[in-house]
Amino acid sequence: MSDAATLADERPRRRDAQATRGRILAAAKDRFGRLGYEGASLREIAAEAGADVALISRYFGGKEGLFTEALKASIQPDRxxxxxxxxxxxxxxxxxxxxxxxxxxxxxxxxxxxxxxxxxxxxxxxxxxxxxxxxxxxxxxxxxxxxxxxxxxxxxxxxxxxxxxxxxxxxxxxxxxxxxxxxxxxxxxxxxxx
Amino acid sequence: MSDAATLADERPRRRDAQATRGRILAAAKDRFGRLGYEGASLREIAAEAGADVALISRYFGGKEGLFTEALKASIQPDRxxxxxxxxxxxxxxxxxxxxxxxxxxxxxxxxxxxxxxxxxxxxxxxxxxxxxxxxxxxxxxxxxxxxxxxxxxxxxxxxxxxxxxxxxxxxxxxxxxxxxxxxxxxxxxxxxxx
DNA sequence: AGTGGATGTCAATGACTGTTGACTTATGAA
DNA sequence: TTCATAAGTCAACAGTCATTGACATCCACT
Structure with a gap:
């Protein structure tokens, strides 16, 4: 709950799909990294991002989609x-x-x-x-x-x-x-x- | 199911607690190794061992008990x-x-x-x-x-x-x-x- | 000011999880 | 052969999971 508080502001937020997408992605990297693919749950990720679970399926197509997206974002070719x-x-x-x-x-x-x-x-x-x-x-x-x-x-x-x-x-x-x-x-x- | 067939003989087996314990342990090492702790399910392990799920809780006290037992058996100090x-x-x-x-x-x-x-x-x-x-x-x-x-x-x-x-x-x-x-x-x- | 589409919410679904207790069956000693 | 008990079976449990579709709300545009 304190984790969620770090990213999730309880005050009503301005609607911004791209921003929430970003918060979800960040929370996913954190959660997947800490707990592994099976260990992390979409509900936790959503909570940490201060978003609703349903949005994950909507934006990323599901758990696997979210993971691969997070993976792609994490592997940027170094110089x-x-x-x-x-x-x-x-x-x-x-x-x-x-x-x-x-x-x-x-x-x-x-x-x-x-x-x-x-x-x-x-x-x-x-x-x-x-x-x-x-x-x-x-x-x-x-x-x-x-x-x-x-x-x-x-x-x-x-x-x-x-x-x-x-x-x-x-x-x-x-x-x-x-x-x-x-x-x-x-x-x-x-x-x-x- | 074909995995299960390798270890699980469909023919009725002679009752032997120690033997089934061993089969469960072997199946656990395989399954945990392949899928990780969260990814492996007790039902799969039991199926691969040709035993009933309930026996795992009975013999090892639960999932964590089974895992630590498998771990102990896997770390034998080398000479x-x-x-x-x-x-x-x-x-x-x-x-x-x-x-x-x-x-x-x-x-x-x-x-x-x-x-x-x-x-x-x-x-x-x-x-x-x-x-x-x-x-x-x-x-x-x-x-x-x-x-x-x-x-x-x-x-x-x-x-x-x-x-x-x-x-x-x-x-x-x-x-x-x-x-x-x-x-x-x-x-x-x-x-x-x- | 009003409206349509984007954005977010909610509740329900079905599948799967580990665990438990009551049950049946086999086995080996008497 | 009998019978106590070890060994194995079965069904049900309370939870959690990801996913979905219907609903409410906001916001930028006309």
């Missing part, structure tokens, strides 16, 4: 070309070490992870990841067996992400340092050609 | 001490490359992965993994910051597992070779001291 080869490994490592700091990034990854490991939604995610994530990384890596290396890179990335998301606590002090150092080393080992 | 330092990285890498070959191992890992990423069950798994998995690996690794290094090792391990389980297809030919080589390199980078 891979801009990454710096020299600092990439360490940058990513330290970003992941502090996932919990940035609330929206945390939620974002959590949503994607749940989507990846839910059997109903995994196929949907796979093609998207392949096209908008793996392919750019492959090109960015270049060299021999770029495809396979990109895959391994993604695997390591996912691994650290899972580790971070499952343990709720953020990393601190020496443990954080070791984590970053080792994660960077792992990335480097995977990236390097030959 | 970590016996691992060979020299070949460890490569052994694990090639084992994971061929996860799909061994059906029961595949199912086993899938179950654990779903348990890890389902919000209702993650806490249950975390303590078990910490005690029976991370602690032994920490001792096996030894040296400075063994705890943190063990954690990173586990993270990489999970990453490859997720990658393998999400993409259904087994690895073949050159792609498999590259995968093993890079995975081994990643493990090595994480394990090595200093």
């Amino acid at each position: 891979v070309q801009a990454w710096d080869r020299a600092t990439f490994a360490r940058d990513v490592a330290s970003m992941m070490a502090d996932v919990h700091r940035e609330e929206d990034r945390h939620q974002h990854f959590q949503f994607l992870l749940r989507a990846a490991t839910s059997p109903t939604t995994a196929p949907l995610l796979n093609v998207a990841v392949q096209e908008r994530f793996l392919a750019p990384i492959r090109d960015w890596l270049g060299g021999e067996d770029a495809q396979a290396r990109a895959r391994v890179l993604a695997a390591v990335f996912i691994g650290f992400l899972v580790e971070r998301l499952i343990r709720g606590e953020p990393l601190r002090g020496r443990e954080r340092d070791v984590f970053i150092e080792r994660a960077a080393a792992a990335f480097q080992a995977v990236m390097s050609e030959g | 970590v001490q016996a691992w060979d330092r020299a070949t460890f990285a490569r052994d694990v890498a090639s084992m994971m490359a061929d996860v799909h070959r061994e059906e029961d191992r595949h199912q086993h890992f899938q179950f654990l992965l779903r348990a890890a990423t389902s919000p209702t069950t993650a806490p249950l798994l975390n303590v078990a993994v910490q005690e029976r998995f991370l602690a032994p690996i920490r001792d096996w690794l030894g040296g400075e910051d063994a705890q943190a290094r063990a954690r990173v090792l586990a993270a990489v391990f999970i990453g490859f597992l997720v990658e393998r389980l999400i993409r259904g297809e087994p690895l073949r030919g050159r792609e498999r070779d590259v995968f093993i080589e890079r995975a081994a390199a990643a493990f090595q980078a994480v394990m090595s001291e200093g």
Whole structure:
């Protein structure tokens, strides 16, 4: 109920279909990310968005439609070309070490992870990841067996992400340092050609 | 229904509480692993085991009881001490490359992965993994910051597992070779001291 | 000011969930 | 063979779920 209060204003709101659509989508990402596809209910999502359940079916065609829409909105191709080869490994490592700091990034990854490991939604995610994530990384890596290396890179990335998301606590002090150092080393080992 | 037929023999069976308990447990691991905690229903599990739904509540006390029982049975501490330092990285890498070959191992890992990423069950798994998995690996690794290094090792391990389980297809030919080589390199980078 | 279409509300539906208690049947010891 | 009891069956329960169609309300346009 306090969750709902954050997004749902009890005061009568100005009617705006696009705005409510947006609120529903935001609530969906949050709820799906936190509870998974089966665990999240449309009623909760609607409540958190301060909207009526019926609107979800109306706007998104149903639960699955809402999910795929949220998924599409969550997978925006990053500007891979801009990454710096020299600092990439360490940058990513330290970003992941502090996932919990940035609330929206945390939620974002959590949503994607749940989507990846839910059997109903995994196929949907796979093609998207392949096209908008793996392919750019492959090109960015270049060299021999770029495809396979990109895959391994993604695997390591996912691994650290899972580790971070499952343990709720953020990393601190020496443990954080070791984590970053080792994660960077792992990335480097995977990236390097030959 | 064809799933049920594999385990459930339509012929009248000899009454044996322990045997049906076992069949239910096996079906639970399969179903929970495939569909997650929320996605799997007790009726499906019972059908696959060729038993009645009511027996689950009777024998395991309910859905959560069944799950934790299946979890306990799935996390048996491996004989970590016996691992060979020299070949460890490569052994694990090639084992994971061929996860799909061994059906029961595949199912086993899938179950654990779903348990890890389902919000209702993650806490249950975390303590078990910490005690029976991370602690032994920490001792096996030894040296400075063994705890943190063990954690990173586990993270990489999970990453490859997720990658393998999400993409259904087994690895073949050159792609498999590259995968093993890079995975081994990643493990090595994480394990090595200093 | 009035009106038509967009926007939001409400209640009901049928399907499925986990759990419970009373019931029947098989089994192994007397 | 008898019979107590373990093992398995069945039906019903109270809830929750997603989805739908009819209804009320608002708002921008004429």
